[in-house]
Amino acid sequence: MGLEDQAAVKRVADEHGNGVVVLLGTPDAESTQTLAQTVVAGDPSYAGPLAGVPLGLPVFHVFEPEVRDQVPADVYEAQVALMEMSLDREAILAGLREARRAGATA
Amino acid sequence: MPRVTSDGMPVIRAVSLVLAHVPSLVRLGSKPLRVLREVHDPIDFLRPHLRAWDVAQAYAPNQVFIGNMGVDELAARPTPWHRHPIERAARFGPDGEIMPEDEFFGLLAACDGFQLLGLDRELADRARSALDAHPVIGRAAGSPTVPPGVTAAVLEERVERHRALRIVGADGRLLGAMLPGHDEDDTLTGQVLLENLACKATAALALRHLLARPGAIASADVRYVINCGEEAVGDRYQRGGGNVAKAVAEWAGCGRATGSDVKAFCSGPMHALMLAGALVRSGLHDDVVVLAGGSLAKLGMKFQGHVKHAMPIVEDVLAGFAAHVSRDDGVSPTLRLDAIGRHEVASGSAPLAVMKALYSEPLGRVGLTLLDVDRFSLELHNPEATEPAGSGNVPLNNYRTLASLAVVEKLIARESIDDFVRARGMPGFSPTQGHIASAIPYLGHARRALTEGRLTRTMFAGKGSLFLGRMTQLPDGLSLVLERNAGST
Amino acid sequence: MELRGKKVIALGERDGVPGPAVAECASRAGAEVVLTLTACYV
Known part of the structure; x- marks a missing residue:
C-alpha cells in the first residue's frame, strides 16, 4: 500500500473506532498478503505511517x-466474477x- | 452514437520509439528521492545496481522496444532477461534508438531555451561532438547545438546560492545543476523543470526520428502536433497549463505546426491517436503527429525490489514515441475510427462493464469479435521491473482478464485461457513509463507487420488511473483497432 | 463476519477488483463504506 494511502486508512480507522473492516480487491497473493499485513500488524516495509502501528483490523477479500x-448474486456477477x-x-x-x-501470532 | 462510415479512414504512416539510458537520473525518480532521503550518499547506495549503457543496450526488452527484436522472439528467450544479454545488440533499430547518457544530457541542454540546465564543461563538450554527428539530431538536421558547459565551481555556486538541483553522475561526479525557473514557485523548481525538460527532450528525439524516415513527411508539412505525455508544464497559477506539443514542434523545426496537449493519465496516447485520426478524417489537417516524452519521476519506481533481489535497476531508461497520422496512402495500417472503444462515465469501475466497453462493444459494432483480432496490445510493463517489487505481472493479468471476457462471451472455453493469452498477447517489454507502457510500445511492430501482411488486425487499449488525481473514482480507457490497409491486400 | 452494519474500508487495485467495485459489493451487502481507494502500482 502506498504511503499516502496508509495515512488515509489510519485516519479513517481512528475516526470510526470499532466496527471497521477492510475489504480487499487485490490481484495476487503477494499484494494481498502485504496489504492485509499492513492493516493488521503494521507496514511490513516500515516506511509508512502504519509502520509499527498494529491497527488489528479484520481483513477480508471479495473472493472469499x-x-x-x-x-x-447479480451485483457480484457484475463487479467481481470476471476478475x-x-x-x-x-x-x-x-x-x-x-x-x-x-x-494472530504477532 | 453517430455512425462513422469505413471509407476515408486515416492511417498510421510512421512510428518512432526511443529510449534514453539515464542511470544517473534514477536517484531523481520520485521513489528513490523519497526513500533515499535519509541516505547520506544515494548514488553510492544505488551504484551496484546501475547499469552501464552497453548492458542496457543488450537488454532484450530494450531491443524489442526499438524494433530490433520481435515480441515472439522475446517470449522464447530464457529468463531472467537481465542475465541473458543479446549478443549483437545495436543502438539503432527500425523504430528508434537507445541513446547513451552523455548524449542525452547534451540533448537536455540543447532543449533548454532558458539556460537553466548547466552542464559540466567536459560533459558538454563530449556531448556536443557526439550529437553534432548524430544521424537524426545532428548538425546536418539543423537541430540546436549543445551550449558550452560551466566550471565545477559555477555549478557548486548555483547549487549552494541559487537553489539549483544537483545532478550527480553514477560515478559520483557532479555532472550539472538545474536552476529553478523562479525563486518562489513550487511548480518551477529545478526538480520539476528537469522532469519537464526530460519529457520534452525524449519527445523531441522521437519526433526527429519520425521525420528522418525514408519517405517521411517534411517537417514544414507537419501542421498539428498532439502531445500526450503526462508531465504538467505550467506555473503556480496554472499548474498543468501546457503546451509541450508546441515546444517540441518548435525544437524539431516544424515551423508551420501548432499543437496542444491531451491528458488522460496513461490512456492519453489512445485519446490523442483518436483525435489525430479525427482531425485528418475531418479534412482539417492532412498530417498530424502524436507524441509523448518520458517520465523522469518514474525512474527507479520499483528499485527497492531490484535491490532486494540483487538485480540491476531496469527502470533506468526514459521513453518517447511519435506517430504520424495521415490521410489514406493505400499502404499504411488503417485506424478504424468506426471501432473506437470508449470507457464511458456510466461504464463505471466494474471490470466486466469496463472490458465490454473497451473490447467487445466496439468490435461488435463493426461485426467483429475478439477472435478476429490477431494481436492485442494492452499494458506492456516489463514484468522484470514489477515482479521483484511485488507488483505482479501486469501484462499477463490484463491478458488473462481479456481471455476471461472471451470465455464470458462464449468465444473460447475456460480451459483455453492460456492459449488465448499465448496466441494473442505478448510479454511485457516496456519500461514502467506510464502512458508509454500503456499499449504504445507495440505500435512500431504492429505497423510493420500490418504493412507487410504478417498481421491483419490489431487492437490497442490504454488504461488511465484517473482516481490517482483524486477528482474522480473512475478509471479511464480507450481502445483503437488498427488493421491492414484494404488497398494493400 | 457479517458485513451488514459494518464500516468498510474498500481497498481495490487497478488490475484486480477496483475500489469502487469492492465498495459496491460492501454497500449492497448492507455495510457503510467509509473509504474507497484504488491502488495503481505502475
Whole structure:
C-alpha cells in the first residue's frame, strides 16, 4: 500500500473506532498478503505511517465465499466474477490466510 | 452514437520509439528521492545496481522496444532477461534508438531555451561532438547545438546560492545543476523543470526520428502536433497549463505546426491517436503527429525490489514515441475510427462493464469479435521491473482478464485461457513509463507487420488511473483497432 | 463476519477488483463504506 494511502486508512480507522473492516480487491497473493499485513500488524516495509502501528483490523477479500454469500448474486456477477475467473483465487486466499496467521501470532 | 462510415479512414504512416539510458537520473525518480532521503550518499547506495549503457543496450526488452527484436522472439528467450544479454545488440533499430547518457544530457541542454540546465564543461563538450554527428539530431538536421558547459565551481555556486538541483553522475561526479525557473514557485523548481525538460527532450528525439524516415513527411508539412505525455508544464497559477506539443514542434523545426496537449493519465496516447485520426478524417489537417516524452519521476519506481533481489535497476531508461497520422496512402495500417472503444462515465469501475466497453462493444459494432483480432496490445510493463517489487505481472493479468471476457462471451472455453493469452498477447517489454507502457510500445511492430501482411488486425487499449488525481473514482480507457490497409491486400 | 452494519474500508487495485467495485459489493451487502481507494502500482 502506498504511503499516502496508509495515512488515509489510519485516519479513517481512528475516526470510526470499532466496527471497521477492510475489504480487499487485490490481484495476487503477494499484494494481498502485504496489504492485509499492513492493516493488521503494521507496514511490513516500515516506511509508512502504519509502520509499527498494529491497527488489528479484520481483513477480508471479495473472493472469499463468506463475502460473496452476502452480496446479491447479480451485483457480484457484475463487479467481481470476471476478475475471479482471470486471477489466481486460491493463491490470493492463501496469501490472506498467511497474513492472518502472522497477525494472530504477532 | 453517430455512425462513422469505413471509407476515408486515416492511417498510421510512421512510428518512432526511443529510449534514453539515464542511470544517473534514477536517484531523481520520485521513489528513490523519497526513500533515499535519509541516505547520506544515494548514488553510492544505488551504484551496484546501475547499469552501464552497453548492458542496457543488450537488454532484450530494450531491443524489442526499438524494433530490433520481435515480441515472439522475446517470449522464447530464457529468463531472467537481465542475465541473458543479446549478443549483437545495436543502438539503432527500425523504430528508434537507445541513446547513451552523455548524449542525452547534451540533448537536455540543447532543449533548454532558458539556460537553466548547466552542464559540466567536459560533459558538454563530449556531448556536443557526439550529437553534432548524430544521424537524426545532428548538425546536418539543423537541430540546436549543445551550449558550452560551466566550471565545477559555477555549478557548486548555483547549487549552494541559487537553489539549483544537483545532478550527480553514477560515478559520483557532479555532472550539472538545474536552476529553478523562479525563486518562489513550487511548480518551477529545478526538480520539476528537469522532469519537464526530460519529457520534452525524449519527445523531441522521437519526433526527429519520425521525420528522418525514408519517405517521411517534411517537417514544414507537419501542421498539428498532439502531445500526450503526462508531465504538467505550467506555473503556480496554472499548474498543468501546457503546451509541450508546441515546444517540441518548435525544437524539431516544424515551423508551420501548432499543437496542444491531451491528458488522460496513461490512456492519453489512445485519446490523442483518436483525435489525430479525427482531425485528418475531418479534412482539417492532412498530417498530424502524436507524441509523448518520458517520465523522469518514474525512474527507479520499483528499485527497492531490484535491490532486494540483487538485480540491476531496469527502470533506468526514459521513453518517447511519435506517430504520424495521415490521410489514406493505400499502404499504411488503417485506424478504424468506426471501432473506437470508449470507457464511458456510466461504464463505471466494474471490470466486466469496463472490458465490454473497451473490447467487445466496439468490435461488435463493426461485426467483429475478439477472435478476429490477431494481436492485442494492452499494458506492456516489463514484468522484470514489477515482479521483484511485488507488483505482479501486469501484462499477463490484463491478458488473462481479456481471455476471461472471451470465455464470458462464449468465444473460447475456460480451459483455453492460456492459449488465448499465448496466441494473442505478448510479454511485457516496456519500461514502467506510464502512458508509454500503456499499449504504445507495440505500435512500431504492429505497423510493420500490418504493412507487410504478417498481421491483419490489431487492437490497442490504454488504461488511465484517473482516481490517482483524486477528482474522480473512475478509471479511464480507450481502445483503437488498427488493421491492414484494404488497398494493400 | 457479517458485513451488514459494518464500516468498510474498500481497498481495490487497478488490475484486480477496483475500489469502487469492492465498495459496491460492501454497500449492497448492507455495510457503510467509509473509504474507497484504488491502488495503481505502475
